[in-house]
Amino acid sequence: MLISLALCFNLITLISFSSPNPDGFFRYEFIVDDDGFTLVRINYVSDAEYGSSWVMVPKFSNWLNYTIRGRIYSWILGDPESYTGSQYFFYEILEFHFVSVERRFEMVIEYNFSTAAMIIEPNGIFYSPQIGFKKGSGFEAAVTFPSTFKANLNEALALGSLGSYGPERHLSNSSFVIFRNIPPFENLLRIEIGFRVNREPNIVDLESGVFRFSTVRRYESYAWRILNLYNATYDRFVNLFNVTLLPSSDSRKITVRFFLPDFYSLMSIGGYVPFTGGSMGDIYINFVFTRYVEGYLEVIALHELVHHFLWKAGISPENLLWFHEGMAQYVSLEIADEIGYxxxxxxxxETESNIHNLKAAIGENFGFLKDWTLSSTPRDLNTLYTAAYYVVSRLAEDYGGLEYYAKFFRLMSGKTVEDNAALCYYLSLAANEPVADKLNAWGFNIPDLYTHMPLIKGIEEAVSAIDPYNPLLQPFRRLINTLYKGVLSGKRIIAGSMQLYFLFILILARFTPLIALLVYSSILFTVVMIVLKVKGVF
Structure with missing residues (x-):
């Protein structure tokens, strides 16, 4: 494939150029095929009699180099951090020393990159492999697309360490984009280009267990990677959350899809699950993360799956979004760590670094998490996710890790938790001690329901004893549940009077049949008296 692509595009790439720059000149070419598979060609030239330079090359995939003119007399492969000050997991540095022939040295490096251009028709994003070379060298880069692709020059940038740089518009068009005149201090770059593809997607639906993955066929192997992960961890999640995701029919299977992000938010969103109509939607996973170190994509996929389990377990993201997101990140990291990614x-x-920076900036007052909803973000998303993870993970550290949360979900089995006060109560039950003090130290301001545990258990037992099939008792059951949830939430409750409210509700619940008899008898008596009066009996 590499040789055939090179031959197809040699008319474009065999333009000779000289290097007035004493450190030489690098020309990068990216030649994209119909499925996004890309040939990367790096051409280096120098007019120095002898010299040295370095360039980034792939660490885990094959690459080749050949000298067109001159001779390389020594070379080494080095760690990128020694040359750039930063770590680049997928790359290493080729440092080479050369002598020229008639003051001309020229070398070419080539390698393939299967997902440089990511395509989910009709959208596509080209995101180059890491560009890196000796600072001070000359540089230009060109990207060539198939004729069926339409590059958007308004979404074309060379992303450097200190700035972003647009293409040479007078030399570029919808299938060829070139970048020149990049400042000489920029030697670490990526190129990003948005484009459209004029064809219909070839969609395949893959099914395994309770999951379905709908994807374009070219990314079928990546989809199976996620499906296999979900099936391998499903029983672990069932035991943790004390629920299953078994569908009532094939049409209700948990559906997963890849998506391509907006041009300007390439890696800001790893995945998402829409929550509309009171239910969880499909799982969407950002395809860009297939290019990350193994474990990143898996953590994202597990994170989104946790949202489905939390919803099924009785915790809605509507009022407890912070707990949803904190749990999703904590559980996904723990499970992925067990697998060994x-x-x-x-x-x-990265997360602990974010926590350190957050605490240095605002301390440990995370009360803003209570106001985080699907429609309201009281702080930037990084702050919200970091704070939510911190609270969930620190509770786990104190009370037993994942087993603590497994106990939590067993204790709230069959119930719905809709507010922080009720959440705190079940967290306290799982801990066998109040956790309200910890949450309040983090700014939550939650009433400690755990001190009323005997009354709460009594109410729950009394409510469950009310016959659910007796229509005459249902209005009382609904009234008691409404009052109970209102007191549990702690809203509009006078401080110090919560126990009286619970006691009142307990009496209503325990004596519901008698109260119903009295109420219905009173209504019947009143109706009879009215009828008799109308008939003139008295």
């Missing part, structure tokens, strides 16, 4: 430690380091 290499990227998990990297994600943990």
């Amino acid at each position: 290499e990227g998990v430690n990297m994600i943990r380091q």
